[in-house]
Amino acid sequence: MHSPAAPRWIAHLDMDAFYASVELLRYPELRGLPVVVGGRRAHQPQTLADGTRRFAKLRDYAGRGVVTTATYAARAYGVHSAMGLMKAAQLAPDAVLLPADFDAYRDMSRRFKAAVAEIAPVIEDRGIDEIYIDLTELPALRERVGHDPLSSVRALAQEIRNNVRAATGLTCSMGVTPNKLLSKIASELDKPDGLTVLTMAELPTRIWPLPVRRINGIGPKAGAKLQALGLRTIGELAQCEAPWLIERFGRSYGQWLFDASHGLDERPVVTHSEPVSISRETTFERDLHAVRDKAQLSEVFTRLAQQVAADLQRKGYVSRTLGIKLRFEDFKTVTRDLTLPAPTGDAAAIRRAAGLCLKRVDLSRRIRLLGIRAGSLARPNAAAPAVRAATRKAAPDTAAAPAAPLAAQSELPLFDSPA
């Protein structure tokens, strides 16, 4: 085990404009242009008779979709992730709009992680385009005692970046520091295609001038509260005494704020993380009504169940807790879930369980978003978990898990009766 005193070298690697960069591999003629990912299938580029491609432009977009990601050329116009596409169109009307292709992004995600693992296998997966890597025990660093440690760290980080580039054709940005907290901040300091190596000695010059919100864990609420207290930068936060912060933010968060501002973070790089749940959801182009749009809703519901089943299968899980998420026209969100007597990965069983959850929701309002979530994940070959007839948030009349065989192909009528 690592003693807290022994310094570590932890890297945070984050792919640059990830989804958009994957698209540029496929459409190299778009390189350097403002490109936004976020369209629907209708925005798929058309190949013309002469072999050239015709792309959809943001100016022609109408709808409620949001920007999933934008190339750096598009960001120069102020376009960013989560911005409405109509708003983005005002800023960059000539930007190219492309539909998202999640299968391609997932495939590229696996490839870049494999390329890192060839050099540095201690990896914590943080999602589709980012990972932490513990470099501390790598021979390339350990065997160079007596050499300039910073230059070995830099060379190793560069080698990892080169391998990612060679395997994927994509660039990434990397921060390498003594811990995860600082590396996460550092990887953003020289984006895109940047490498930032920091020691603790550089905390005052490189980290303290940054706004408090750059710390992963200071969200909008805490950020606003710190701002109201007159604390804008991480350095200003570091000037505060721990008891003063604890008084205002509570014992654990106050102490954490103090530690974070001083660049302290002992969290290990965790290599085996199991997903808590697998889910799919979709936002409709227009709000749908349970009765009038029954056919369309039912179709979407089936598709979501099939997607969740396919995700489960690909990742090698079965699920025992199926749930649904609904967002209504007034943006109110409700969830319902249901624990099955035995885990399943079957699309029909998932749809059926989700259908039972749906029956517990008042469907008189129009629906904006629909999602299905599979939780309590297990490996199919693992010993069956103890059967426990439990439902959470269940109405008394539907508390029992379905008794019929879950793989039954019969489809329950869904969206048939708004409560």
Ligand code: DCP
């Ligand atoms: N993403 C998303 N919704 C968001 C933000 C991001 O679906 N609100 C997706 C698209 C991104 C990917 O996740 O390509 C990675 O997210 P990042 O925050 O790392 O953003 P990018 O990789 O696109 O850009 P950057 O170069 O800033 O890392």
Ligand code: MG
């Ligand atoms: Mg990224």
